[in-house]
Amino acid sequence: MTYAIEARHVEKRYGTLRALADVSLDVAQGEFFGLLGPNGAGKTTLISIIAGLTQASAGEVRVMGADVTLEYRRSRRMLGVVPQELVFDPFFTVRETLRIQSGYFGMRANDAWIDEVMHHLDLGASADSNMRTLSGGMKRRVLVAQALVHRPPVIVLDEPTAGVDVGLRQGLWRFIRRLNRDGHTVVLTTHYLEEAEELCDRIAMLKAGRVVALDSTRNLLEQFSGLLLRLRLDRDSLPGGLAAEVLARDGASFALRLRDYNALEQVLHRVREAGATIKELELEPPDLEEVFLRVMDKH
Amino acid sequence: MGGFLSLLYKELLRFWKVGFQTLAAPVLTVLLYLVVFAYALDGRMRFYEQVSYAQFLVPGLVMMSVLQNAFANSSSSLIQSKVTGNLVFMMLSPISYVEFFGAYVLAAMLRGLLVGACVLLVTVWFVELRLAAPLWVLAFALLGSAILGALGLFAAIWADRFDQIASFQNFVILPLTFLSGVFYSIRALPEVWQTVSHLNPFFYMIDGFRYGFFGVSDFPPLASLAVVAVSFALLSAACLLMLRSGYKLRQ
Numbered sequence: 308m309t310y311a312i313e314a315r316h317v318e319k320r321y322g323t324l325r326a327l328a329d330v331s332l333d334v335a336q337g338e339f340f341g342l343l344g345p346n347g348a349g350k351t352t353l354i355s356i357i358a359g360l361t362q363a364s365a366g367e368v369r370v371m372g373a374d375v376t377l378e379y380r381r382s383r384r385m386l387g388v389v390p391q392e393l394v395f396d397p398f399f400t401v402r403e404t405l406r407i408q409s410g411y412f413g414m415r416a417n418d419a420w421i422d423e424v425m426h427h428l429d430l431g432a433s434a435d436s437n438m439r440t441l442s443g444g445m446k447r448r449v450l451v452a453q454a455l456v457h458r459p460p461v462i463v464l465d466e467p468t469a470g471v472d473v474g475l476r477q478g479l480w481r482f483i484r485r486l487n488r489d490g491h492t493v494v495l496t497t498h499y500l501e502e503a504e505e506l507c508d509r510i511a512m513l514k515a516g517r518v519v520a521l522d523s524t525r526n527l528l529e530q531f532s533g534l535l536l537r538l539r540l541d542r543d544s545l546p547g548g549l550a551a552e553v554l555a556r557d558g559a560s561f562a563l564r565l566r567d568y569n570a571l572e573q574v575l576h577r578v579r580e581a582g583a584t585i586k587e588l589e590l591e592p593p594d595l596e597e598v599f600l601r602v603m604d605k606h
Numbered sequence: 607m608g609g610f611l612s613l614l615y616k617e618l619l620r621f622w623k624v625g626f627q628t629l630a631a632p633v634l635t636v637l638l639y640l641v642v643f644a645y646a647l648d649g650r651m652r653f654y655e656q657v658s659y660a661q662f663l664v665p666g667l668v669m670m671s672v673l674q675n676a677f678a679n680s681s682s683s684l685i686q687s688k689v690t691g692n693l694v695f696m697m698l699s700p701i702s703y704v705e706f707f708g709a710y711v712l713a714a715m716l717r718g719l720l721v722g723a724c725v726l727l728v729t730v731w732f733v734e735l736r737l738a739a740p741l742w743v744l745a746f747a748l749l750g751s752a753i754l755g756a757l758g759l760f761a762a763i764w765a766d767r768f769d770q771i772a773s774f775q776n777f778v779i780l781p782l783t784f785l786s787g788v789f790y791s792i793r794a795l796p797e798v799w800q801t802v803s804h805l806n807p808f809f810y811m812i813d814g815f816r817y818g819f820f821g822v823s824d825f826p827p828l829a830s831l832a833v834v835a836v837s838f839a840l841l842s843a844a845c846l847l848m849l850r851s852g853y854k855l856r857q
Contacts, residue, residue: 410612411699
């Protein structure tokens with residue numbers, strides 16, 4: 308089966324700076340894929356190369372099997388990109404903007420679909436407002452609508468929820484999830500890791516232009532994260548020989564990282580052996596933020 | 607083809623929406639030139655027999671507005687898109703670099719020609735004109751507006767900021783237009799400056815355009831047309847090469 312996105316040994320140099328170094332990854336059709344990394348890791352550069360906004364210095368990228376430079380017309384038709392910057396053309400209304408964008412893709416008489424997209428993004432009431440007069444959140448919705456006017460099978464969202472209020476964020480994810488359920492492939496970059504954890508099937512983490520982790524969200528959580536145990540005892544010392552790493556202590560309260568539930572049993576056993584009493588106990592499941600920090604630390 | 611038409615439509619809608627600035631303002635400017643120069647100098651200057659100074663001046667002013675507005679359209683539109691970032695919407699689309707070039711240049715031509723036509727319509731109320739060879743008028747208007755549309759595109763691809771476009775306009779376009787024989791015949795100049803004027807491609811556009819009205823010119827019209835056509839071909843090739851390589855637009 309053709310991959311939605313296929314990147315092979317992609318490199319991007321700006322003078323002596325290597326923005327991307329030997330990046331290879333595949334995104335399967337229908338996947339909800341997360342691209343994570345700190346600022347300057349190369350996420351936007353990679354997206355720009357996929358979209359044809361930037362030319363790779365080496366390597367090749369395909370969208371639904373179409374090479375982004377050799378078959379750029381086909382690859383761009385397959386792709387809808389929501390850029391990170393809040394950009395707009397101040398001359399036009401929302402509807403004009405969407406009609407023009409749809410025309411760029413050779414789609415005329417596309418009003419039925421444009422109306423549907425506007426409806427789902429709550430843009431209907433602003434259809435005839437000039438772009439200049441819209442709030443930041445509304446402009447963001449238009450950006451999403453512009454990426455969807457040509458019904459692309461692959462949708463890339465570059466930090467779509469940066470600076471967006473909770474209501475819009477939830478509405479936006481409902482809509483994107485629906486598109487994903489309908490078969491669209493979604494690639495997302497975000498700084499909100501709980502969003503990525505909740506939405507993405509698979510995640511790639513970038514650091515300094517390299518892929519440092521690439522796996523399913525579940526595997527990443529299991530492999531890197533472990534459990535966080537918060538414990539308060541009747542004394543301010545822990546028994547020795549615990550199969551856990553002490554992350555923090557404050558008087559009789561301790562935060563421990565456990566590899567798995569077996570380690571929990573061992574800790575409880577030692578506590579009982581030492582004759583200590585547990586006053587409070589809290590167990591937190593693994594989260595992506597922890598995984599992210601660990602991966603970034605390791606590389 | 608669909609992408610090309612949409613981009614063309616966008617460019618036309620853009621200047622149409624600010625028509626007061628893009629159409630009415632240049633017409634007023636030309637009328638002011640006409641009043642000041644024609645009334646101040648009429649009767650004192652005559653470059654061709656049978657042609658009064660005011661009559662001589664009108665085609666020059668019409669062509670000047672065609673050229674300046676064609677340049678203004680493509681250059682200001684593209685630099686605005688670059689600086690504000692909305693260029694990304696065109697760059698994300700499957701529009702080819704040839705379609706991109708064609709749409710910008712054609713929109714610039716249409717704006718230039720529309721302004722030129724308005725200027726002509728207004729001035730014929732004040733100055734009686736004949737049309738000795740209308741096809742020459744059309745040929746030079748089309749090619750002249752195409753050259754300046756392509757030049758505007760060239761400047762905006764190269765420029766990173768608004769002030770660089772303004773400099774281009776003030777230090778290249780304006781001197782070349784004013785020294786091209788809009789307000790005088792270069793035969794009235796000392797020989798050195800006549801030679802220098804022949805190096806200015808704008809001279810051939812103005813002179814050839816004027817030939818279409820009066821049937822007389824400083825330079826043979828067919829030769830002028832050849833110079834203008836070659837200029838357009840060279841400039842277009844430069845633009846297309848820049849666009850194909852992604853110079854400054856797809857880094």
